[in-house]
Amino acid sequence: MVDVSGKWALVTGASRGVGYEVAKFMAGKGCNLILHSRNLEHTKQIEEEVKALGVEAYSVQAELADYEEVVAMLDLIEKKGTEVDIVFNNAAVQIAYRENYWETPVEDFDMSFRINFISMAAICFRLIPKMIERGFGRVINTTSGIKNEPEQSGYAASKAALDKFTKDLASKLEGTNVMINITDPNWCRTDLGGQQAPNAVESAIPGVVVGAFVDDQKSGRFFHAENFYGLSFEEAVKKAESIEANPYVI
Numbered sequence: 001m002v003d004v005s006g007k008w009a010l011v012t013g014a015s016r017g018v019g020y021e022v023a024k025f026m027a028g029k030g031c032n033l034i035l036h037s038r039n040l041e042h043t044k045q046i047e048e049e050v051k052a053l054g055v056e057a058y059s060v061q062a063e064l065a066d067y068e069e070v071v072a073m074l075d076l077i078e079k080k081g082t083e084v085d086i087v088f089n090n091a092a093v094q095i096a097y098r099e100n101y102w103e104t105p106v107e108d109f110d111m112s113f114r115i116n117f118i119s120m121a122a123i124c125f126r127l128i129p130k131m132i133e134r135g136f137g138r139v140i141n142t143t144s145g146i147k148n149e150p151e152q153s154g155y156a157a158s159k160a161a162l163d164k165f166t167k168d169l170a171s172k173l174e175g176t177n178v179m180i181n182i183t184d185p186n187w188c189r190t191d192l193g194g195q196q197a198p199n200a201v202e203s204a205i206p207g208v209v210v211g212a213f214v215d216d217q218k219s220g221r222f223f224h225a226e227n228f229y230g231l232s233f234e235e236a237v238k239k240a241e242s243i244e245a246n247p248y249v250i
Helices: 017-028 040-051 067-079 106-134 150-170 233-242
Strands: 008-011 032-037 057-061 086-089 137-142 178-184 222-224
Touching: 008 017, 017 032, 017 040, 017 086, 032 040, 040 057, 057 067, 067 106, 086 106, 106 137, 106 150, 106 178, 137 150, 150 178
Parallel strands: 008 032, 008 086, 032 057, 086 137, 137 178, 178 222
Antiparallel strands: none
16 A cells, blocks of 8 residues: 655645545645645635645645646646645536537537546646656546436536546556556535535545555556445555456557
């Protein structure tokens, strides 16, 4: 199991929901944090909470729909000299639920792909090569289990693109000690999931974080949070390493 104490993790969408839970958990394990949101005001509370746990932390802001803002955020992290060891690409948006899905506007796809896929790809392309150079890295991309719902086609398609992208990159990382995997927090009561969701946001832990701690250099796995319900953290990491890695074969 990886010891993350003293390492640096970037958590997108850290101000609330699953990202908030991830940030608290990682701080509890001694991991320093870069906390992303659209506005620095949004991460003030979580920044104070994680610093109180004895780790270093600072906040960054970027509207993920704006590629230039994503680049500026990454430039700032680099300018600060922070070597990012772990990435939780958690932030996402669900544009709308289109009951008349035959009239889904193209804007649903445009915005969904900008935030849910392109921003994450940009982060991966910027940070993973540096992880390879240093000989360590963990990337956890958050997907969705939504299927057979064209009412949410923009959101679902953007997540499908992220899944494909993640597995394609996974095929290139063998032997680097840089690992990229996918997690699904399940349908949780968050601003995105809504209050009708069946699961408390806390239930996403430990499933959404195990990808930062697995240590067998295998990528392309899918960690569904519901498969880790009720397990201790140690049990969860052990189970995660027993899941077959499934990158696409070249």
